[in-house]
Amino acid sequence: MGLRLKLNLVLILLTLFCLLGIGLYANKVLQDNAREEALDKARIMMESAKAVRQYTVNEIRPLLVAQQKRRFLPQTVPSYAAHSYVKELQSNFPEFNYKEATLNPTNPVDRATEWESDIINHFRNTKNIIEAIGERETATGRYLYLGHPIKITNSACLSCHSKPSNAPKTLIDTYGDSNGFGWKKNEIVGAQLVSVPMAATLTRAQDTFYLLMAALISLFVVLIALLNLFLTFIIKQ
Numbered sequence: 671m672g673l674r675l676k677l678n679l680v681l682i683l684l685t686l687f688c689l690l691g692i693g694l695y696a697n698k699v700l701q702d703n704a705r706e707e708a709l710d711k712a713r714i715m716m717e718s719a720k721a722v723r724q725y726t727v728n729e730i731r732p733l734l735v736a737q738q739k740r741r742f743l744p745q746t747v748p749s750y751a752a753h754s755y756v757k758e759l760q761s762n763f764p765e766f767n768y769k770e771a772t773l774n775p776t777n778p779v780d781r782a783t784e785w786e787s788d789i790i791n792h793f794r795n796t797k798n799i800i801e802a803i804g805e806r807e808t809a810t811g812r813y814l815y816l817g818h819p820i821k822i823t824n825s826a827c828l829s830c831h832s833k834p835s836n837a838p839k840t841l842i843d844t845y846g847d848s849n850g851f852g853w854k855k856n857e858i859v860g861a862q863l864v865s866v867p868m869a870a871t872l873t874r875a876q877d878t879f880y881l882l883m884a885a886l887i888s889l890f891v892v893l894i895a896l897l898n899l900f901l902t903f904i905i906k907q
């Protein structure tokens with residue numbers, strides 16, 4: 671085997687080794703970044719929902735106390751306000767989702783599905799856990815979810831969620847007396863769950879990865895070709 675062939679073989683092996691190492695590392699960094707980007711979006715959405723809940727309690731509910739006596743106004747309920755805000759958001763971002771998934775909800779649309787119940791039970795069974803983050807594969811692609819427990823820390827919540835006899839009559843007229851009661855102080859009754867799509871961020875990460883690898887392969891090919899040219903030139907001398 672000639673010297674040039676040996677040198678080329680060593681160079682090609684080295685190149686492949688470097689490409690593999692850089693490729694694996696870059697892929698991991700890019701995927702992690704894509705996940706962080708999705709998580710940032712989920713956090714903004716979660717905090718916005720919490721802000722809307724707070725605004726409803728502080729500013730809307732006091733204004734409607736009198737009207738509430740005649741007819742129950744869901745607009746005074748923080749959960750209703752947060753869901754209404756997300757419904758508006760979904761007209762432009764239909765894949766973003768927010769739910770106050772609850773094991774025994776007042777409004778049946780808030781009933782937790784199987785995977786949501788697993789998260790709620792995880793919060794109920796694990797002490798001091800404040801957050802759950804994960805990914806789910808669905809028919810419309812991969813989603814990242816962010817979950818926060820809903821714990822009854824304020825006794826005022828129990829006026830509508832403990833016993834039907836304690837709840838305003840107008841609430842019972844609207845929602846009935848069989849759901850959303852029996853909650854207890856300090857009990858975790860559900861979870862706020864935000865789901866954001868990951869497909870677009872993952873595709874962007876993959877495109878960047880392919881571009882980086884194409885640039886590196888071209889660079890190595892040019893370097894090996896130049897080295898060979900250089901060798902030809904030296905040997906002729």
Ligand code: HEC
Pocket residue numbers: 744747749750753770771772774775776777778780820821822824826827828829830831841845850860
């Ligand atoms: C004035 C009565 C009232 C009070 C007080 C109240 N809620 Fe509710 N809550 C409701 C009603 C009505 C709904 C259903 C709203 C809808 O149609 O989406 C609801 C919905 C919810 C939901 C969504 C799941 C479900 O049951 O449908 C959660 C979670 C919740 N409330 C938590 C709380 C917490 C926590 C507090 C105290 C900070 C509280 N609520 C105080 C009446 C009340």
